[in-house]
Amino acid sequence: MVFTALVKKEVMVVLKSPAFIAGLVFLVVYFGVLGRVIGVATEQVTKEAVESYVGVVSEDMNIVTQWLLQAANSTLKGRLVTVPTVEEGLSKFPAVLLIPAGFGESLLRNKTLYVYGYTVIDRVSLLQTSRYQIVFSVVKVLEELGKVLVAMEEGVNLSEISRTFIPRVEARAGGKVVDVNVLSSLLISTMMLAYMVGILGMLALMYSAQSVATEKEEKAFEMLLTLPISRKAIAVAKVVGAVVLSVIMVVAYFAGFSFIFASVSTPTSVEGSQVVTGSLWDLMQFLGSEGIILLSISLGLMLMFSGSLGLLIGSMSSDTRVAGAVAGPIGAALYVSLLAAQFIGVPLSSFSSLLGLSVYGLPLAIFASSVLGDRAIALQATGIATAVTLITVLAVVRVFESEKILIGISVRRRRQAR
Amino acid sequence: MSSSIAIDVRDLVKVYPGGVRGVDGLSFRVVAGEIYGLVGPNGSGKTTTLRIIATLLKPSGGSVRVFGLDVVSDAIKVRELIAYLPEEAGAYRDLTGIDFVRFFLGARFRGSRLEEAVEEAVKIADLGSDIKRPVRGYSKGMKRLLALSVVLASRPKLLIFDEPTSGLDVERSLRVRNLVRDYARRYGVTVLLSSHNMLEVEYLCDRVGIIYRGKLVVEGVPEELKARYSARNLEEVFVRAVGG
Numbered sequence: 001m002v003f004t005a006l007v008k009k010e011v012m013v014v015l016k017s018p019a020f021i022a023g024l025v026f027l028v029v030y031f032g033v034l035g036r037v038i039g040v041a042t043e044q045v046t047k048e049a050v051e052s053y054v055g056v057v058s059e060d061m062n063i064v065t066q067w068l069l070q071a072a073n074s075t076l077k078g079r080l081v082t083v084p085t086v087e088e089g090l091s092k093f094p095a096v097l098l099i100p101a102g103f104g105e106s107l108l109r110n111k112t113l114y115v116y117g118y119t120v121i122d123r124v125s126l127l128q129t130s131r132y133q134i135v136f137s138v139v140k141v142l143e144e145l146g147k148v149l150v151a152m153e154e155g156v157n158l159s160e161i162s163r164t165f166i167p168r169v170e171a172r173a174g175g176k177v178v179d180v181n182v183l184s185s186l187l188i189s190t191m192m193l194a195y196m197v198g199i200l201g202m203l204a205l206m207y208s209a210q211s212v213a214t215e216k217e218e219k220a221f222e223m224l225l226t227l228p229i230s231r232k233a234i235a236v237a238k239v240v241g242a243v244v245l246s247v248i249m250v251v252a253y254f255a256g257f258s259f260i261f262a263s264v265s266t267p268t269s270v271e272g273s274q275v276v277t278g279s280l281w282d283l284m285q286f287l288g289s290e291g292i293i294l295l296s297i298s299l300g301l302m303l304m305f306s307g308s309l310g311l312l313i314g315s316m317s318s319d320t321r322v323a324g325a326v327a328g329p330i331g332a333a334l335y336v337s338l339l340a341a342q343f344i345g346v347p348l349s350s351f352s353s354l355l356g357l358s359v360y361g362l363p364l365a366i367f368a369s370s371v372l373g374d375r376a377i378a379l380q381a382t383g384i385a386t387a388v389t390l391i392t393v394l395a396v397v398r399v400f401e402s403e404k405i406l407i408g409i410s411v412r413r414r415r416q417a418r
Numbered sequence: 419m420s421s422s423i424a425i426d427v428r429d430l431v432k433v434y435p436g437g438v439r440g441v442d443g444l445s446f447r448v449v450a451g452e453i454y455g456l457v458g459p460n461g462s463g464k465t466t467t468l469r470i471i472a473t474l475l476k477p478s479g480g481s482v483r484v485f486g487l488d489v490v491s492d493a494i495k496v497r498e499l500i501a502y503l504p505e506e507a508g509a510y511r512d513l514t515g516i517d518f519v520r521f522f523l524g525a526r527f528r529g530s531r532l533e534e535a536v537e538e539a540v541k542i543a544d545l546g547s548d549i550k551r552p553v554r555g556y557s558k559g560m561k562r563l564l565a566l567s568v569v570l571a572s573r574p575k576l577l578i579f580d581e582p583t584s585g586l587d588v589e590r591s592l593r594v595r596n597l598v599r600d601y602a603r604r605y606g607v608t609v610l611l612s613s614h615n616m617l618e619v620e621y622l623c624d625r626v627g628i629i630y631r632g633k634l635v636v637e638g639v640p641e642e643l644k645a646r647y648s649a650r651n652l653e654e655v656f657v658r659a660v661g662g
Contacts, residue, residue: 005524009510016512016552219508220518223565226472227525228497403475407434 003233010241013215014207015248052134055089055096056080062104064149069099071145076138086118090172094131095119097138107146108153111162115139117169121183122348124341124368129187132169132180139167173348173371182286183371189283190367191342197299198338199253200246201306201360202331206324208242208310213323225405235311235400239393242307243300287370294378298362301382301389305359306331308392315399316408334360353377356384424450424485424576424608425471431479432466432632440466442632443480448625450485450575453602453609455623457616457656463632464612465505468580471610472502484576498526501574505581507565511554515545515564518553522568539571542597559590566594570601577602579611583618595622616652626652628659635659 054076058065073080080097083089089096098116106113117135121128143165151158169180215221224234284292310327317323338360352368353376355361365381399405425448432440441463448454456464469475470482473493482489484496509518516536523535540549543563545556553561562585569577582598583591599622602609613619619626620640627637636643636659640652649655 002525005521009513009521012517013510013512215510218511219504219506220510220565222469222472222474222504223502223507223522223568225474226497226500226502227522228494229525230494406469406474 002229003237006229006234006237007241007244010211010238011244011248014211014241014245052095052130053079053081053093054134054138055083055086055093056099057083057086057089057096058099059101060099060103062102064104064107065099066104068104068107068142068145068149071149072138072141075141075145080138090118090120095134097135107163108150112164112166113146115142115165115167117167117180119169119171119180121171121173121178121371124187124190124348124364124371129180129184132171132184135167135169139165176371176373178371186283186286186367186371190364193283193295193363193367194338194342196250196253197302197360197363198335200249200299201302201338202335203249204242204246204303204306205310205313205331205334206327207245208238208307209314209317209323209327210310210320211238211242212311212314213317213320216317217319222406231400231405232397235397236393238311239304239307239396242310243303246303246307283367287366290375291366291370291378294366294382295363297382298359298366298385301362301385302359305385305389305392308389308396311396312392312399315396315405318408334358337361348372350374350377353380353384356381357388359385359388422450423483424448424452425454425610426483427467427471427480428482429480430467430470430477430482432463432470432475433478439632441470441477444629444632444634445480446627446634446637448608448610450608451602451606452624453599453611453622455619455626456610456612456629457614457619457626457652458612458629460614462629464629465580466632467629468502468578468610468612472500472578473497474502499575500578501569501572501576502578503565503569503580503582505584506558508561509553509556509564512552514552515543515549515556515560516540518564519543519549519568519571523571526572535571535573539567541567542570543567559586562586562594563590566597570597573605573607575608577607577609577611579609581613581615582611583613583615591618598622616656620652628656630660 056069058069069080069082081089081093083092083096086096086098096118098118100114100116103113103115117132117139119131119135121131143163146165147158147161147163150163151161154161171178171180171183173183212221215224225231287295309330313327313330314323317326337358341361341364348368348371352365352372355365355368362381362385366378369375369378369381425446427447428445430441430444434440444463444467446454456467458464466475470477471484471489473489473496476490485499487496487499489496509515510521513521519536519539520532523532523539527535543549543560543566545560545563548556548560549564553564556564566582569579577598579598583594586594595618598609598611601607609622611619611622623640625638626640626643628635636655638646643649643655644651647655647658649658
C-alpha cells in the first residue's frame with residue numbers, strides 16, 4: 001500500500017507539472033519535423049543508387065541481349081561491368097544483375113520478363129537499401145531500351161510495344177537470403193524503432209534525473225527519507241515511477257510516430273524501384289513471436305535502464321540544474337549514438353550481441369539476429385542488457401541506502417599516506 | 419539503558435568527505451517528554467547532529483540511540499518513532515496541499531486512522547481552501563505550516579525540528595512555537611530542536627545544550643545557565659560559555 005502510494009506520488013508529481021505538459025507538445029511537433037527530414041533523407045539515398053557501378057552476369061549470348069546490355073551501359077554512362085559469376089560480382093560491386101539464358105529470344109515474344117538481382121547486406125543500415133535500388137534502376141533502363149529494340153525489330157511505333165521487366169532481387173545476409181522488399185520495409189521499421197527507443201530512453205533518463213533533484217529543491221526529500229519506509233522501496237518506486245511515466249509518453253507520442261511512418265511510406269520509386277513501405281507490422285511479422293517477446297523485453301529494459309541511470313544522476317546532484325547538466329549530455333549521447341548507428345550500420349555478425357551493453361542498442365541486435373537467423377545473438381544481447389540494467393538498479397538502491405543521496409559525491413585527489 | 423532516555427548521544431563524530439569534521443565528540447542525553455534545544459552558531463554541528471539522529475546521515479564515530487534503538491542498525495524502527503522537520507522544509511510544488519498531507523501520513527497510518535490524521539493535519543495547517551491548491555502557489559510560511567502539520571499529525575514519540583521558525587514572520591513564528599509546545603505537553607512527546615533564536619529556545623525548551631565547533635560546551639535549564647554565567651539571557655550565556 002505504501003509502495004503504491006510511493007509510485008503514485010512519483011507519477012503525480014511530474015504529471016501535474018506544466019513543464020511536463022509543454023514538453024509533450026514540443027515533442028509531438030518535433031516528431032512531425034523529424035518525419036519530414038527522414039522522408040527527404042530516404043529520397044536522397046535512393047538517388048545516390050543511380051550513380052553506383054553494377055556487375056552484370058549474362059547467361060544469354062543472344063545478339064539481342066548483347067545489344068541491349070551495350071545500349072544500357074551507354075545510357076548509364078559505363079556503370080555496367082561484365083563479371084563471370086554472381087559471387088565475383090558481389091565481391092567487387094554493391095549489386096549484380098543476372099540476365100538468364102534465353103532472355104533475348106523471350107524479349108521478342110513475351111510481354112513479361114524476369115531479371116535477377118543480387119546484393120549483399122552486411123549491416124543494419126538504411127543506406128544499405130541503396131544497394132538494391134541500383135538493380136531496380138538498371139532494370140528500368142533495360143525495360144525502356146527493350147521496348148525500343150522490339151519496336152525497331154517489328155517496325156512498329158514504340159507506343160504499341162508493351163514489355164514489363166520484373167526484377168527479382170535477393171539480399172544475402174550472413175548466408176541467409178532475404179527478399180529485398182521485405183528487407184527495405186524492415187530496415188525502415190527498425191530505424192523508426194531506434195528513433196522511438198532513443199527518444200523515450202532520453203526522456204525517461206531526463207525525467208527521472210530531475211525527479212530526485214527537484215524533490216531535493218522542493219525541500220521535501222529529507223522528510224521523505226525519514227519516513228518509516230526502506231530506502232530500497234523508495235528507490236525501486238522511483239524506478240517504477242520513471243517507467244510508468246515513460247509508458248505514458250509512449251502512448252502520448254504514438255500519434256507523432258504514426259506521422260513519421262506515414263512520411264516514410266510515401267512512394268519513393270526512382271526509375272523502376274519498387275514502392276517501399278515501413279511499418280511496425282512488417283517488423284513484427286519478420287521477427288515472429290519470439291522476436292516480439294524479446295523486443296518487448298528490450299523496450300522494458302531500456303526504460304528501466306534509462307530511469308535508473310537518471311535516478312543515479314539525480315540522486316547525486318544537488319539540484320535540477322546540475323541534474324539537467326549531467327543527464328542532458330548523457331541522454332543526448334545515447335540518443336545520437338543510436339541515430340548514428342542507423343547510418344554507420346550495425347554489423348550483421350555474432351558481435352551484434354555486444355549491442356546489449358548499451359541496452360539502447362538491444363532492439364538493433366534483435367533485428368540483426370532475425371536477419372541472420374541466429375537467435376543466440378538476440379538471447380546473448382538480452383542477457384547482457386538485463387545484467388547491465390540490474391547493475392544500474394542495484395547502484396541506485398545502494399546510493400539511496402547511503403548518505404551520498406544527501407551529500408552527493410566528492411571527487412578529490414587521494415592523499416598520500418605518511 | 420533507562421527507557422526514560424529518549425536520545426542518547428555518546429562521543430559522536432561526523433567527518434564529511436574531504437575531512438571536514440561536522441561533529442567532534444558530542445555527547446548529550448534527552449529525557450523522554452522534555453523539550454531540548456541545541457544552540458550554536460552556523461557550522462557548529464547542530465544540523466549534522468539532528469540529521470544523524472533522524473537517520474539521514476551515518477556517524478563516523480560514537481553512538482546515537484533513540485529510545486534505546488541504534489540509529490544505524492535499527493534505522494527503520496527509529497523512523498517509526500520520529501518525525502523530522504528540516505530547515506526550510508517544503509512540499510512537492512505540483513501536488514495540492516491535501517495530496518501532500520495524505521501522501522506523508524499514508525506512510526504511517528491506514529484507514530480511519532489515516533483520515534483522522536489528515537483531518538488533524540489540515541486543522542493544524544489552517545490553510546482554509548488553499549489546502550486544495552497546488553503547493554507552488556504557497557508562500558514560504560504556508561509551506562512551513564503544511565510541513566509542520568504533517569510532522570505533528572504523525573504523532574511520533576520524538577519530534578526533531580531544525581530551526582522550526584526559520585524565515586517565518588512574527589505571527590507565524592508564535593503560532594508554530596505554541597503548536598510545538600502544546601503538542602509536546604498534550605501528548606508527552608519528546609522534542610529536540612535546533613535554533614539560532616535564543617528567545618525561542620528560552621520560551622520552548624526545558625533544557626538547552628550549547629554546541630560549538632562540534633562539541634557540547636555547556637548544557638542545562640535556561641534559568642540555571644543564566645544564573646551560572648550571571649547572564650541576562652541565553653545569548654550572553656552562549657558568548658561567555660564559548661569564551662567570547
